[in-house]
Amino acid sequence: MSKAPLLRPFSQRRAEKARAKRGKSRKKRTEKRRCTLPQFSGKRPIPKRQRESAASRREEKRPGGSPRRRRREAREKRKSRRPAAMSPKLKREAVSPTPKSLRAFSCQLKEGERWMERRMQVKARGGARRAHHPSLDQVSISVVGKGVYNPPPPSLEVKIGEVCNRKLVKMDGEKSVLEACRVMGKRRIGSVLVTLKGKPYGIFTERDLLSRVLAEGVDPRRAKLKDHCSAPLITVDENYTVRECARIMSDMGVRRLLVTSGGKLVGIFTSSDLTRVLSRAPLDF
Amino acid sequence: MPKCSCCGRELKEKDKGKTWRECRYCGLPVCFNCTHYVGTTVRDLFGEHVEVVCVCGTCRIRK
Numbered sequence: 001m002s003k004a005p006l007l008r009p010f011s012q013r014r015a016e017k018a019r020a021k022r023g024k025s026r027k028k029r030t031e032k033r034r035c036t037l038p039q040f041s042g043k044r045p046i047p048k049r050q051r052e053s054a055a056s057r058r059e060e061k062r063p064g065g066s067p068r069r070r071r072r073e074a075r076e077k078r079k080s081r082r083p084a085a086m087s088p089k090l091k092r093e094a095v096s097p098t099p100k101s102l103r104a105f106s107c108q109l110k111e112g113e114r115w116m117e118r119r120m121q122v123k124a125r126g127g128a129r130r131a132h133h134p135s136l137d138q139v140s141i142s143v144v145g146k147g148v149y150n151p152p153p154p155s156l157e158v159k160i161g162e163v164c165n166r167k168l169v170k171m172d173g174e175k176s177v178l179e180a181c182r183v184m185g186k187r188r189i190g191s192v193l194v195t196l197k198g199k200p201y202g203i204f205t206e207r208d209l210l211s212r213v214l215a216e217g218v219d220p221r222r223a224k225l226k227d228h229c230s231a232p233l234i235t236v237d238e239n240y241t242v243r244e245c246a247r248i249m250s251d252m253g254v255r256r257l258l259v260t261s262g263g264k265l266v267g268i269f270t271s272s273d274l275t276r277v278l279s280r281a282p283l284d285f
Numbered sequence: 286m287p288k289c290s291c292c293g294r295e296l297k298e299k300d301k302g303k304t305w306r307e308c309r310y311c312g313l314p315v316c317f318n319c320t321h322y323v324g325t326t327v328r329d330l331f332g333e334h335v336e337v338v339c340v341c342g343t344c345r346i347r348k
Contacts, residue, residue, distance in 0.1 A: 157303050199331045233334040234324060239302065248322045248337050260336070263329055 155281045160245050161238030163277050164259045164267035170195050171204070173226030177213050180204050180225055190270070191256055194229045200265055202231030203256065235260045236269070242277050245269055291319035291342045308341040315341040 046054075059065065065073070154163055170193045171180055180192050184206070191205040204225050212228045213220055235258045236245060245257055249271065259267040287296045289305065290313035296305045305316045319342055324335040 159302075196332075200334070201332065232326065232332075234337060235327075235334055236337045241302065243317070244320075244322070244339070251322055252324065252337070257337070258334075263331075 154242075154277050156243040156246075156277070157241050158277065159238060160236065160240055160242055160257075160259055160269045161261065161266070163242060163273060164238070164269040165273060166267040168193050168265065168268060170200075171225060172196075173201055173224065173229070175225055177204070177209065177218075177220040177223040177225060177228060181209065181220060191268075192225075193258075193265075193268075194225050194231075196226060200233060200258075201226060202229035203233060203258070204229040205256065207255075233258050235265070237261070238266060242274065246274055249274070287314040289314060289316040289319055291315060294318075306339050308344055309338040310340055310344040313341055315339070321345040 169183065169187060169189060169191075171183065173194045173196045183192060184190065191203050193200055194202045194204050208228055208230055209220075212218070213223055218228070234252065234254055234256075236248060238259050238261045240248075249255065249257060255271040257269045258265055259269055287298065287305070288294065289296060290308070290311075294316050296314055296316060301307075301314075305314050306320060307313065308315050320339045321342065322337050322339055323346060324337050327334055327336045
């Protein structure tokens with residue numbers, strides 16, 4: 001039995017009519033869209049050669065392809081650059097370290113670093129937020145931000161050429177001690193390199209100021225740098241390690257070593273540089 | 286494999302500069318435990334300066 005149309009309200013009927021109309025038009029449109037393709041329209045498909053020639057013509061017209069194609073290629077390139085997916089076993093280990101992994105990671109710093117790397121990889125993918133290893137409290141690896149792994153800081157085996165101060169403050173030996181003191185105070189440094197006719201001659205340090213100028217009652221305004229500086233210079237090659245330099249400094253009773261490379265002065269290694277390296281060196285346990 | 290000329294410890298070739306070094310005077314390998322450092326006066330284009338070099342126990346000049 002069919003439904004009585006009069007039982008429905010007028011507004012409902014009107015809505016139904018409109019819906020039917022819309023559905024018809026959509027169907028028409030979709031059909032039209034589908035029909036444009038040669039496979040659906042019943043037309044003869046374009047041969048491969050023709051298609052290729054058309055593609056080459058398009059390539060000539062637009063070098064590098066269409067914007068859509070370029071975008072797709074870039075997306076694929078980005079995808080290929082991403083690191084390989086972590087195995088579920090590794091992921092499990094990173095999330096909750098088992099006693100076995102604890103044993104493996106607790107002693108060696110390198111192992112700790114590797115663990116850290118893995119952990120950061122997991123973290124970068126948005127997982128394993130709770131991951132924490134007790135040995136990491138003792139390992140000096142700085143973590144900045146999400147998924148960022150900082151390389152380990154310099155150790156005592158680093159060459160001094162890498163950690164020395166390359167900014168040498170030079171002053172002519174004819175200048176007064178007072179001027180040198182002003183420069184040292186302004187730049188917050190403890191020594192200046194004294195030169196004679198452009199060539200390095202000696203070094204004027206805070207100790208020289210105390211023991212050779214002030215203690216002897218010399219007027220710093222009149223005293224010349226070349227008369228009160230420490231000469232000759234004590235130099236080391238840049239290939240020496242920080243550990244060796246620390247030993248040299250303690251053996252020779254100096255706080256500053258000038259760094260040379262191929263017979264040329266390249267920098268200065270001071271006790272403050274040594275403390276800086278020591279404070280950032282990883283623990284060796 | 287090189288050996289320390291003073292204590293006879295076996296040294297690794299890859300650790301040169303890290304755990305051992307050659308004596309500047311005799312050229313023999315010396316481990317860092319047996320190394321001594323002496324200041325030598327060097328005269329070059331810039332004038333005179335003291336360069337610290339590492340030496341073995343036998344080449345060390347005692348004061």
